[in-house]
Amino acid sequence: MTTGIIGGGIAGLSCALALARCGHKVEVFERAGAFREVGAGLQVGPNAMSALAELGLARRIAELAVSPPAIRIHDGLSGNLLSQLQLGPEFENRYGQPYRVIHRADLLRVLVEKAAETRNIQLNTSHELIALKQDGKTISATFANGATTSHDRLVAADGVHSVCRKLVFGGKGPVYAGHTLYRALCPIEDYSWLTHSDCVHLWLYPGGHIVHYPVSSGKQMNIVAAVEQ
Template identity: 40%
Template sequence: MFRQALVAGGGIGGLAAALAVSRAGWDVRLFERANAFSEVGAGIQLGPNVVKVLQGWGLAGALQIVAAFPERLQVRSAISGQVLGELPLGATIAERYGAPYATLHRADLHRLLLEAVQQNADVKLHLSRPLQSFSQTAQAVTVQADDGPGIEGDALIGADGIWSTVRQELLGDGLPRRTGHLAYRALVRQADLPEGLRSQQVTAWLGPRMHVVQYPVRGGESLNVVAIVHGEVASEADLWDHSANAADLAAATAGCCAALREVMDAIQGWRLWVLHDRAPMQGAHQHAVGRVALLGDAAHPMRPYLAQGAGMAIEDAAELGRALAQALDPALDVPTMLQRYALNRWQRNARVQARALRNGQIFHADGVVRWGRDMAMKMLGEKVLDLPWLYGAASAQS
């Protein structure tokens, strides 16, 4: 039975959706507003729950080439430098959950998915064609992507990011909220760092109203560093002004220990992002209505304190593929199967959003709460840092 899905957005979520839905037996047309496929940002962490999905799509070999697979996660105090807790990764986490923990550059993951999609003749990619509007009936959904005639399909997947046009037209629930947190991101070749600052592990430095995470990418050749601090920027600020960003970040982390300061001082090219999110999902209606479904940041933008934003988009895509594969059966209509997708995803995504919010409070704690956090990590260590409910829950699409 011929089915056609229309996908809005060519980022990681949109490409993952296109790949999963085409593997499910659908034709796919993907619409991207930019004139080229690209991904901004720096590093990304993928837990075993997400790596397992990519392996199920036949991408294990491609991932092995571009990713790093750290041997451990270490949590340290940003003020004293003291080690608070550790979680073994590498072979330990792979044996525990059936897949390794990977760290890689966002652009490398994007390219990996794009190449997989381009190998599939059932996917048509359209650049410089932002989705402008859509309408749906019981029988079809029609999108307007330019000044030409509408394009009809059986389902529309809104994977167009945190400022999703599809979401605004589908739900009309306003814009994402500013979190009051700023993310400074940098990527540096390890060979350009002093030997003592090079690292092949994930390290999280926790401090009052801030934290820093560093980990290897590109097979360990580069180090990704992200510092998140409380604060706002003036609306006229140039977020790409590297010298100003470096000065602001230095001021925000002035009280940190010498070991962390050495890492920060060795990097000059900081890019600044103003973080936005939405409240945790409240119901399946925020994932799908009729023949239109939302995926990734369009559905559930989250704070980066659980390192699962892209991961949840990839999990969404896998579940979407499973649901739409069943919609090839004439007895199962598309809206029903999209509703099943929504019901199977919204509670997990809401839990991840809520846990990310809570982690932000814990990571940035001060006073008695900070003392309690540090003691809990020292006493319980791995039990606090391991997340079986998260890492062991996803399954690969066949």
């Protein structure tokens, strides 16, 4: 059985690796000219780490990620510490995996490296989906570069602005929910004044919140500010 996956991001490549482990032949189609990630940091909890460990990626991720000792929650107006969740050995023993934070690009690079060396996976770039056709047994995909392909099944992993979803269901796509996120990456040296800089910090205030934590093996600080518009 063959599977086509539209979208070569974190979801698409993770799906490809999982299917390949079960013996399926997989083709991944990415619209961009290279596998690259847009964004900044990700928090990867024990459930996600368990899945990544099953794919054989735990050691490589540990080299690139940060294991914060705690999540610290603050009042964003007064600065007072409201609560703290310890993420040390007791947490890992309880849930079976550590809590890690990682740059999205680092996680994608690990997935691409693993997929490229996996025999049952073929990676394709510069494949922008424009049409789908299903005949009851197979589903065919047509791409802007003129290529066509047929598979027993097709997985849509092409993101929030999914072309697959529009082709199958129509509609206008995602609807803005009134929340805006501002992201930044800064050198970790700029935060030498911050106590517990190796932790995940959450600052709560009316109408939004700010989260920050180290990524890139502790070399950068990932900052996210969420605002209700």
